[in-house]
Structure formats: structure tokens, C-alpha cells
Amino acid sequence: MNRRTLLAGAVLALGLAGQGMAQDEPVKAGFIFVGPIGDGGWTYEHNQARLAVEEHFGDKVETVFQESVPEGADAERAMTQMALGGADIIFTTSFGYMDPTINVAKKFPDVKFEHATGYKQADNVATYSARFYEGRAIEGLIAGKMTKTNKVGYIGSFPIPEVIRGINSAYIHAKKANPEVEFNVVWAYTWFDPAKEADAAQALIEQGADVIIQHTDSTAPLAAAEKAGDVIGFGQASDMAEYKPSPRVSSIIDNWAPYYIERIQAVMDGTWESGNTWDGIGPGMVEIGEITEAVPAEVKEEALALKESIASGEYHPFTGPLNKQDGSAWLAEGETADDGTLAGMDFYVEGLTGEIPN
């Protein structure tokens, strides 16, 4: 019982400290990473954003992070550790941290939590994610225009809504650009296993795909494309610029920096509020990496025009008429998909072959 009161006392003390600090003490921001910061993809970009935060605020902010935190009990401890250590805001950057974040947030009502890609919020837990499918639309367009074999290979990680959304978005826009196009989807069942990703890319290339789109984090598929020659691919999560100008013809970059800076600023100003942010190309959370000269000028122009129209909000990548894979109607002419359906997307659109495993 004694310890319980101690914990409560510490929380209270921190809460008071949190209010008192606005003037002189730097804001302390914590980051929980699921992989090593050197993974070159997902965690790498979150860490880049952390560094951008330090750059932007200088000594008005102090950041701490912990890498390779397993999802579950260890995550809960890592967050508690940071909260006890005086963090004012903690970013937890993997879906699997959802329940641990909610649990820890309950114990530290004065610490703000930001959970990436989840769907559970609380008074002091906000969620954020990026509309990667907007970027997928542009990749799809380029893929459709560039493929000569009319076969596009797609390496999926796990059959979860985010990945399925990406496949659908890429397919819709590839099909618009090239009605003959076909997608072959391979599930790697991993976010990061370079050797396996290379094997997956190889299998797709051998079956005739000359464009590879990946939703896994390593550069191995690009290396496989380079080795095969005459195959193109895209950077995923980070720019993967070392494979420019080909096979990497463009990329989707997760840019978390503007969001992190905005939220930390809100903590400083005392205006932080819980909510759900789902930003895309417009606000800059999703960036399209340079489209290289390996892409013909008119295709590049078209891709950039698509990017502009998505960024301005003029065009939504899921605009009807669209049917589901089984032929049933989904969106009527001119209708756009609502966020709820997109968030839980578990179906392919019409034209895609194969089944979504479960």
C-alpha cells in the first residue's frame, strides 16, 4: 500500500512540475521505437523527426528515446520510465503499443501521449497516422504507365487495413493509367527481413513483374530490381535515395517532423488537446520523393499533377464509381470513401485477383 501512495505521489509531483515548467525548464519529449533507429525505414524516419524537433526548438526541448522496444509489457515499462523521468509528451510509434499507451496514460493524467496508427483515444492520448494511400495512388499511376509486361508486383507485409488500402489505391490508379495492368500480391508476413523481401521481389520479377511496389521496410527489393535490370521500384518509408535514378524512380517518405513540432509546440503553449490526426500529402506528412529521370517527362508531369490535386483536396484517391472485388457496388459516381471505411478496409476493389488471407 505504501508503494501505491508513493507512485501516486510521484505522479502528482510530476503533474505539478509539468505546469510549473512552461517558463524556464525545457519540454521533455519521449519516443518509443519498435525497431532499431538504423533500420533505414519506419523507425529511422521517426528518429529523423525527433532530430528535427531538436533542431527546431534548440534547448527549449529535450528528447529521449528507446529503440527496439517489444510490444507488450516492456513497452508499458519503457513509457512509465519516461513519464517518471519527467517527460511531458510521449510518442509511441507502433500499432502494438496501443493498449500499453492507454494503460500508462491512465496513471499519468498530466503527461500527453501520442500513439501512431492506433484507434483508441483518451483525454491525454491522441492518435496520429499518415494517409500513405495518397502516395500509393501516385506510385500506382507511375507503375501503370511504366510497366511493359503489364504486371506489377506488390510486396505486402501483413494483411491489415493500412496495407490493403495501399494495394487498392495503387491498383485503382494503375488501372486508370493502363487498363491492361495486373497486380500480383505477395505477403511476406514481416515488416523487416531483408533476405525474405529479396526473395519475394525475385519471385515477382521471375513471374514477369517489371514494377515492384513494396510495403516492407528494407531496401532489399530495390536491390533485387537493380540486379534484374529493367525493373523499377519505389522507396518505402524513407527515400532510399542510394538506388536513384533507377530502379528507385520515386518514393513515399514518412515525414513526421511537422506533426511532432506542432504537437510539442502545443504542449509548450498549453493548448494540447487529444484528437485523431490523419494527414496526407497536403499537410506534408506524406512526401513524394523526387521522381527521377528514369520516368518519361510526361508521366512525371501527370504524376505531379495528381499529387497536386490530392494535396489541394480537390481529388480523393477513393472516388467512385468503384466496386468491391466481388462486383458489389461500393462507391457511386463522384462519391468519396469515408474515413471509417478506409480505416477498417478489409476488401479488395474490383479487378484485383487473389484473396486477402486471414
Added chain:
Amino acid sequence: MDLSAINPILLIASLMVSATPILLAAIGEMVTEKAGVLNLGVEGMMITGAVVGFAVGVNSGSPLLGFVGAALASALLSLSFGLLTQYLLSNQVATGLGLTLVGLGLSALIGKPYEGIKSPTLGDIHLPLLSDIPVIGPILFQHDIMVYLSIALVAAVWAVLKYTRIGLVLRAVGENHDAAHALGYKVIRIRLLAIMFGGACAGLGGAYLSLVRVPQWTEGMTAGAGWIALAIVVFASWKPWRVLVGAYLFGGVTVLQLNLQAAGLKVPVEYLSMSPYLITILVLVIISARGFHGAPASLGRSFHASS
């Protein structure tokens, strides 16, 4: 559902490439185990080879030098295991697990400056004439040098074990170290050499990942390949050519399931990926049911001259 899209020739050719890292590591581990030493640290040695090979390859511009560096570094690392288990008589299971921890940690620290850069890689050698033979040409004669080298290594290990005195001594040490000692063989020295050979091979396997297969350095990139190599040795019941078959089978299952998926087939991925391990257990049961246990009799036991 277009099975015709799978080209069996390309499939075999690419599974050879994808199996090369585990083949190299497994043949090395087999020699170590033949000498009666169970080194569970293959994963740690592989990843050390991967990072050192990459670093040397980048700095020297020569992937071949990278492979040499990887072999040396991993042999050196395995020497720590050797000293502990052979001279200080520590338990091999625990020491092997410790070696994995050390290797994973060390490689990540060494690799920090090498993240996100490309290395020079090996080109394919198209053997003249031979590579143009239909069907077997692309399967057998259009690979990079390490693929050939790995097969040559299997042949060499087989020949040495079967026909030479060194091989005989090695097997004697693994089967009954006390008898071998009584006959005047230097049990500890032979085991140390076998351990270092295993380390060097694991290093080559790791470097093949970072210099050819992926090619890039990222933390934790071996992703369990070292443990698969251990399984292959068992599957092969400590016979060199079966190690080759085992590596191609284990590597092949992954390549095949990805190919089936790409062809639009619904594949029970988890059940396919557990199948090689089930087959391995079956093989173990069959060989032990036949009366001889397959494994070298002294496997995993410490040797001390006075005991």
C-alpha cells in the same frame, strides 16, 4: 491462379542463391559438430560476418576482400567460444547462447557508421558455353562466385571427412574423445580448429547476405538464418551432401511459397514454414530408431584429459 507463370528453371536458380547463406553456415557448423562441439552461436557469428564483410567491402571497394574479412572476424569471435568451452570447460549450450548475444550486440555497434550505404557487390559469372546450355545452363552456370564456392566447400568437406586422415581424426574426436585422446590425438586443438572453421563459414554466410543477397547493412539483418543453419545440420544427419539438400530444401520452401503466392495461389504460409522443422524431427526419429543415433557421440560434452 496461373501456375504456368512459375518458371521452374528460374525457381531453382533463385533458390540456390537464396540458400547460399544458410548452406555456408550449415556446412561449417556440421564440421564443428562432427568434432563433437555444439555451437549454438551461429546467428551471432553470421551477423558479425555480415557487418565486418560489409565494412571491409565498402572500405576496400572489393567484395572479395570483404568475404575474407568476414571469415577472419567470425573465426576470431568463435575462438572466444572455443577458449571458453575447450580450456575453461564451460557448458556449450550456455556459451553458444552467450555468443549469439555478443555477436548481435557487437555487430550493431560496429555497424552504426555503415547504415544506409551501398556496397560493391559480386557480379554473376556466366561460364562461357556452359551457361548457354538450355535448362541446366541458367540453373548451374550463371551465378556469382560464392554460389560455386559454397558447393565446392561441401564437396571439399565431404572428401576430407571421407578420404583423409584429418577427416578420420576429426570424426574420432567427435565420436569418442577419450579414445581419441588415448590414441594421442590433440583433442582440444582439433576441436578449436573445427570451431574456427565453423565460425569462418558462418561469417562467409553472413557476408553473402550483406554483400550480395540484400546488399546493405542493417541491424539484425540475419533475422534468424543462423538458427535455420543449425536445423539443417540435424536434418542432414551430419552428412555433407545432405547439408546441401537440406539448405536448398529449407531455402526452397520460402522461395516456393512466395512464388506460389505471386502466381495467385492461396498458401497456408505458416504451415509451409513449419514443415521443414517437422521433417527434420522426423528424420531425427528415423535415424535414431534405426539404432545409431546419427549425432556424433560426444556432441555437446566437455573434454577434460584427467576425467
Added chain:
Amino acid sequence: MRLEKRPQPSRLWTAVTPVLAVLLTMLVGGIMFALLDTPPLEAIRTIFWDPVFGEFAFYYRGQLLVKAGPLILIAIGLSLGFRAGIWNIGAEGQYIMGAICGAAVGLAFYPMEARWMIFPLMVLAGGLGGWAWAMIPAVLKVRFGTNEILVSLMLVYVAEAFLASVSQGLLKNPEGMGFPGSRNLQQYPSAANHELIAGTGMHWGVVAALIAVIFAYVLLARHLQGFNIRLTGEAPRAARFAGVQPARIIVFCLGTAGALAGMAGLFEVAGPAGQITIDFNSGYGFTAIIVAFLGRLHPVGILLAGLLMALTYIGGEAAQSTLGLPGASIQLLQGMLLFFLLATDVFTNYRIRIGQGARA
């Protein structure tokens, strides 16, 4: 210079070597931290001292129990086998299968409220799951003489593939927005393994670990079966003459280890981890092997070793977030600790003779 086997392990060295190993680890680890541009003394203090005596020790002490609980529970089971020369290195697989079986029972009752029945049933199912998984190498060894090291290791991979399958299929949370992973058992009161006293880290798994320590101590020190186990490991031939049936020892040791590992898996999945996910197992089964050795296969030693190992994890995490040390350096530190212990261990069982002492 040569080694001479002691007739009996030295009691003095048994006590001294772990301390020596920790000191050596601190020394070499300190040099490593200095090379990484971190003040070495501060790093060592953060890892080894602060979690127990530092500012936030009130929180960390409980976390030490959370982390050490499963390690101790598994290691106790393993140590019985190791003492008898039975090398079960597949505890990770038994842990996974126990967690799956136990969680499946709990989820099958969802959302019924009957804690008095459901939770005990889950613990039972967890133990049985691990036991059954360990019986595979046991039966194969008894029946065919198959090497248990290799079979139990292979079964880890089979269990991992099975875990991936159920977390995306059979046990997937129907309300989980399509993400792999089961319902969160922490939010199902009848199945949750919560802290017994808030803030202490004490949950049923820790209680079970403490009971296992006592049970193993009594078994080994006072009970015939414990004597038989020790005899089988130390002098197999003598054991056979004494009428000990090796088959019974094999089945008993592997079965106990499997059941304890399975229960550890269940306590973890219903408590700290909360749900079955593709990679909810974080290597406890393998780390427990290290703990068993650090603890000298002695129940009390394992208790201390489990706490020490947990300390390096928790202190290591703290050092990462407060001093910015890379996670890999902590892994290296743990590897070093094990290596130094194994290296100094030689003094326990052997005497170093310099020159030509008389041979026994």
C-alpha cells in the same frame, strides 16, 4: 599449468565467482561505455544501482519482479533437467504453446464472468500445453533415443509458426480492426492476471515462481526423486545400478520444465503482455537457459540470477533513455556477463595446478 578436477565443487568459489563475474562485467562494460562516449560510472550506476536504490526504485523494484518472474519459473524447470543431463533448450516453444492453450481457454469463455473457474482453468491449460509440447522430445528420447536438444529446438520454430497462424486466424480479435492479435486479456476480468497488490509487480506468475523455487529446493535437498535426478546427472552408471529408471527421469524432468514454461507463458499473456500477438514471446525461454546457468542450477541461485538478469534489462532500458546508450550495448553487456561467469566457473569445479603436481 593445468586443471585438476576437484572431487567436489568448491563452495567458496561457487559463492565468489558470480560476484567476480559481475565485477568483471562492470569493468569491461565500463570501458565499452567510455568508448561509446558515455560516462562509465554513471552508466554502471544507472544499470546496476538505480533500479533498486535510485529515485524511482519504488516503480522499478516491482518491475524487477515482473521481468524476473517468468525467467525464474522457466529456469527452475530447466535446471532439474540440466542436473540430470537432459538438455531441454526448447523452453521458448513450451512457453508459447502454454500461452496459446491458456489464452484459448480464456477466450473461449469470453465474455462470461466466472473468475473462480476461468482463471484456474487457464493456468491448468497453460501448464498442460507446455507439458504436452515438452512430452514430444521426452517420448521420442525414451522411445527412440532421439536427441532432445535438437528436437526441443526444432519445436520452438514450429511453435513460432503456429503462434503466427493463430494470432492471425483462430484467436484473432474480431473487434481488432483487422490487425493480427487476440483480444486483450487484461480487459477481461475473469481471465486477467493483474497485480495482486498494485504497484508491487507481484502477480500470480511471480507467486508461482517463488513456489517453484521452494518446491525445487525441497525436491533436490530432501526428496528421493531429487536425489535420483542428481545421481543420473553426476553418475549415470551408478544411477542405473541404484535402480533409477532413466525413462522416468526424462519424462519427469522434461514434463516439469514444459509445464512450468507453459504456465509462465500463460501468466505473461494474461498479465503483463495482455494479448497473443505474432511476436509476444520476447525470448524468455532462451534467456531462462542463461539464468539457469548463472544460478548454478541451484534454486536459490536461480532466484538471484533471475533478479540480476532482470536488473540488466531494466537498468539497461533506463540507460538507453536517460544516457542515450544504444540497445545493442546492453545486449553485449549481458553476453559478457554470461561469458565471464562461464569463464570463472572453471575455478568451482577445477583446481589450477602450476608445475607438476602429483596426479590423482
